[in-house]
Amino acid sequence: MQHDEIQQIFLLECDEGLDIAERSLLACKDGSGDAESINSIFRAVHSIKGGAGAFGFTPLQSFTHKFETVLQQVRDGDKPLTPGLLKTLIRAFDILTDHVSAIKGQADAPSDNAISAELEGIATGEIVPEEDSASTADPAPLPEAEPEATAEEESGREIAANDDADIDFDALLADLDVPESKEGGHVLHLRPTARALDNGSDPILLLRELHTLGATVRTVDASSVPDLDNFAAESAYLGWEIDVPASVTRAKIDEIFDFIGDACDLAIYVTGEEPRFVEQADPTVVKLPEAAPLAPTPEPEAPKVEPAAAPVPAIASIKPETAADPVSAPPAVNAVNSAAAAAPVATIRVDLDRLDRLVDTVGELVITQSMLAQRLSGAGVAAEDELSQLEYLTRELQDCAMALRAQPIRSVFSRVPRIVRELESETGKRVTLTVEGEATELDKTVIERIGEPLTHLIRNAIDHGLEPVEDRITAGKAAEGNVRLSAEQRGGHILICVADDGRGIDRARVFQKAVERKIVAPDARLTDEEIDNLIFAPGFSTAEQVSNISGRGVGMDVVKQAIQGLGGRVSISSEPGKGTVFSLSLPLTLAIADGMIVSSGGETLILPLNNVVESLQAKPEDLKRLTPSQHVINVRGSYLPVVPLTTSLGIGQIAEDSAQNVLIVVETESYGQIAIQVDAIQDQRQVVIKSLETNFRPITGIGGATILGDGRIALIVDVEALAAAAHSPKELDLAA
């Protein structure tokens, strides 16, 4: 595995970590958080820090370190999680998100000076988060100057020490390659204690390591070795005096003995300053031949004993947790199951190309299966049981393959709270966001493309939908506006709603604006629904001035286009003074659609079933001629334009006698209902959508193609484009 690939894993991990952290932060905010919430935030940030260090993302590493320090204090119960502190943590989280975007190359590195200083201040206790800081966050106070540090700032010092440790000072020193000035080598006096053999340690390995670095044993003190009867195999009796050459730095020696330090009596001296290893000449002291005496290095100072590596605090008081609980959790952390600490699901990462190949192949299988069924039934072969079993299995397989591409919408929804927070401070409005159905699954492509339109709808809801606080109070509403974001599966569709309890759409103003923009004629008589839908018209914007928030040069038409591009629809329902609901209806998958198979002018075509409202057998008297080529039909009182399918597409002739024709009423986004005229309805079934753009070239009026059970290719009609073609003369009339 290459470094790049591992880095890729890390980036995914960052996203997962951010997701967990955000959910836990929000759980803390709404009061459902517990000790495990803080712990899971800590773990996520901690994990990002570890990877950031490993991959050399220094700004991210340094920021996560500061963040983590505060989280650790909260986790360990050193700092209470006040509402003010929680706000700081949420802001720190937002900056962390920006940092992660930066390392992905999606954004510039954020400026984190203010929040960093705040986190550091909180960690040292110099800053106390304001309990009820106003929504307009003041820039954090600057950090206190370093000289202020006194003994009471113990915790601050500790952080500084940790900082050093993270930078890995030893490695830096080693890298600098500065020979330890003037010091010649070192002499070690090493006497492992009985504990040196605990925990799987073996002092001989340390001697071996010193040996490979060029150290030699000067003296072995075997005076303590007992006679055989009293000899304990797991105890230690020898002592060594070791010459370590100057090429081995003090830091290196410390590193070797870092962990075992307290299990040995170890003293490190600069060569020439060591005291006598064994005071009295003892017959059991063995002089080793290779122990060449070294000339003492002249040092002006008196011999000094440097402390042994890694001073270790007394640890006798810290005992393992009770035997009854082998899974000893750190203190202050209860292993409480909470929503925030959802059990990680075992996952496997698969290349998207492979997944798509599977989905494609399964799509072909579905087609082949239905071809086989058709062939067999045509040949009169009675194999119904097996055939229906095969069909069932194929469908099952298809569902499984589709489910592989499905992802919870959580990844999109989780970005919304931050947007809301930002808008709150930009607009001064107060918003309560409710999110429902985060676990609802959508196709990966839909997930990827839904973010932007959804963001726009949220911005729109807060910027245009919700009234300013004063207006709300005047109108007898709660000061806090409500925005509800929800997702649910409904039949073969996913329904996403963005609802606000704001002022509702001002239809008079919308109509007036539409007239000004020449979108409708001044004398047009439109229903409420039609007026509401005007805000989706290209170039429409109700904002008096282009605001920083919603008016980013795109209007609601872009939202609509994006949703339609995903095979979905947008609808609005609005009630003056009560609020507005935008509903997005999205297909479960982009690869398969339910289609109505029709024949027209000798061609077989497919109408997407989600557009179809009803089908009618038209009587001649129902059809009214508007122009020689245009008809309308009266369907229960409303006149719908009749669009002959094949002639509109220019692919065939339609019989002049319409009496035999079937009309299919379809719903379109922009033009309401139209009646499509076809010769006959053949069937209704799922079809695998093949892109014409990919396989051929785009054709106006055709949304794609599919392969029918008998192997023929059928084109899938783009109802929206068909309606647009049918309506364009009318639009010209209005503009005139």
Next chain:
Amino acid sequence: MGPITILTVDDSPSMRALLKHALVGQGHVVHDAEDGLIALDWLNRHIPDLVITDINMPKMDGFGLIEALRKQDRYRDMPILVLSTESSDEKKARARDAGATGWIVKPFDPDKLAAAVRRVTH
């Protein structure tokens, strides 16, 4: 020192991948686990030469894992290295008390990792 079998325990996939990359590059056989419980389960069926474990993990953390292993006779003397971003003496003491053999600070330098492995295995 010849190749040895090492179990690495870390909840971060990228950290596991980095460790594996480094250790396999040094000629060792590497298995990994994503938390203490999974590690324990694996260790009930296999005996490696060395365990390298993270501290902060869900379900069962590194301390819990080490303590559980030291209670088993066959793991009483097996070297266990802790790999952690933390480097406070307090944590190290806690790890030593739990039964850790050594400590590596994350992010690790592959050479230092190799040295630490050598320092605890024959």
